[in-house]
Amino acid sequence: MNISDRIASSRPLATTAMHGRAEALRNAGERVIDLSIAISHFPAPGVVLDAVGTALAHGRTMPYTEVGGAVRVREALCAKLRLENGIEASSDEIIVTNGCKQAYYEALYALTDPGDTVAVFRPYWPAYLATAGLLGLKVALADLPETLTPATLAAFGKVKALVLNNPHNPSGKVFTRQELEHILDWAAAGGTHLIVDESYEHLVFEGEHISLAALCQGQRDWRDIGIVTLFSASQSYAMMGWRIGFALAPRNIVGAMQTLQGPITAAAPHLSQVAAAAAFASGAPHAMMADYRLRRDLVLRHLAEVPWIALRAPASGPYLWGDVRALTLDTVGFAERLIEQERVALMPGDALGVPGFIRIGYIADDQATLLEGVRRIVGFGERLRAATP
Structure with missing residues (x-):
């Protein structure tokens, strides 16, 4: 049976699709660090x-x-x-x-x-x-x-x-x-x-x-x-x-x-x-935001000297928006190879309308896992850089 024309040309959201891939690998017993979306490590208030x-x-x-x-x-x-x-x-x-x-x-x-x-x-x-x-x-x-x-x-x-x-x-x-x-x-x-x-x-x-x-x-x-x-x-x-x-x-x-x-x-x-x-009714989540600020600044410090990524400290939000055009414009390929080789998921900028950028969520898991994910991204990028003519 054919599906309707109005849905046939539609595709799943890239954000949920990448998170779904990470979850599928986890369900298969793989250890995956998912930085593709922002899922807080905090419980509900x-x-x-x-x-x-x-x-x-x-x-x-x-x-x-x-x-x-x-x-x-x-x-x-x-x-x-x-x-x-x-x-x-x-x-x-x-x-x-x-x-x-x-x-x-x-x-x-x-x-x-x-x-x-x-x-x-x-x-x-x-x-x-x-x-x-x-x-x-x-x-x-x-x-x-x-x-x-x-x-x-x-x-x-x-x-x-x-x-x-x-x-x-x-x-x-x-x-x-x-x-x-x-x-x-x-x-x-x-x-x-x-x-x-x-x-x-x-x-x-x-x-x-x-x-x-x-x-x-x-x-x-x-x-x-x-x-x-x-x-x-x-x-x-x-x-x-x-x-x-x-x-x-x-x-x-x-x-x-x-x-x-x-x-x-x-x-x-x-x-x-x-x-x-x-x-x-509970007001601003001050403790959570203090933790997020610490994590934001921690990741920024670890990426500050990496030559192929440019980052600004965001004024808000649970994401870092990284310019990797010095390394590649193919951020879809970057993200695909990263999850395959390093078991780290992030969001390619193409999915958000801007090739050559990546989005990194930094509020999930513990700090050690977050930093391990950052190290894997850097290591992968360095290998890609070395292999690029």
Whole structure:
């Protein structure tokens, strides 16, 4: 039996595919160091485990909630937005989803029609393009600049929506207030929707994360511009496997997202919603971030003298974005040979739209394993360099 045309040309996400290869090797008994994605070595916060334990102990394991999430959970998320992000919202402007990917898919589905064009900065999180492809959308790409200006945005031309990742994966860029103001002015002038992924809001080392919707004051309301803001517990609270996130959007867009979510998954699991409410009420994960900073700087020191890789200390995020063009532009081949020969997985820049770069996750496993993975990468690169004419 043939599969449909709309899925036949699609491919699994490169990020999940590389992680899947690493897992398959582990299941076969191989020791693999997986730096391809960011899976925290931290457990979920204690307040999350306590909240879920209490719910279980009292039998509060509701089979279903409203599709958009339990009212008390959405009200708790409104409080989080007000206190942490400076955004006033009501519970009917919140939808709780099975992770940020679902929120993104639903937002893009609700805001666009097949044939529309969405704008994305490169390098990008691969799911942005994969989802656009599934929905029959065109994608306008532009290289992420050091400093975003009105000219940067004007180069996109007329687009239906801009997908903005702030803080940015994989570069670690944290957009400044002025850059965000440029985006608001451009969107308001062109009638462009904004989908803002703020999943890494708490993973900031330098600078300040500012929610785009919080800048809409006075006559310029985030609802009128059409801003959808996405949040996730996965990275900020080391809850990757809980698959829980939420979106803030104008109520008509939330209603459209619920219409889509209903027949696909219905509500997110109630216990995951309980966990999300506890996580987002717990504030910034200071201890976790101190550990991440130490790891970031440790890897940077070990790679500082390696001649074929150029790295900057990222202002945010769980990744290092390495320029290896002095060694090779074929980073797909680099990554493939690395996992085959050294049993180390990382993400080739091609998968994120920029050949000649690699993405290294540094928050998994213990420090000794992390450094062993870095040593294997360096050793492999040195052999490749020596063999290159």
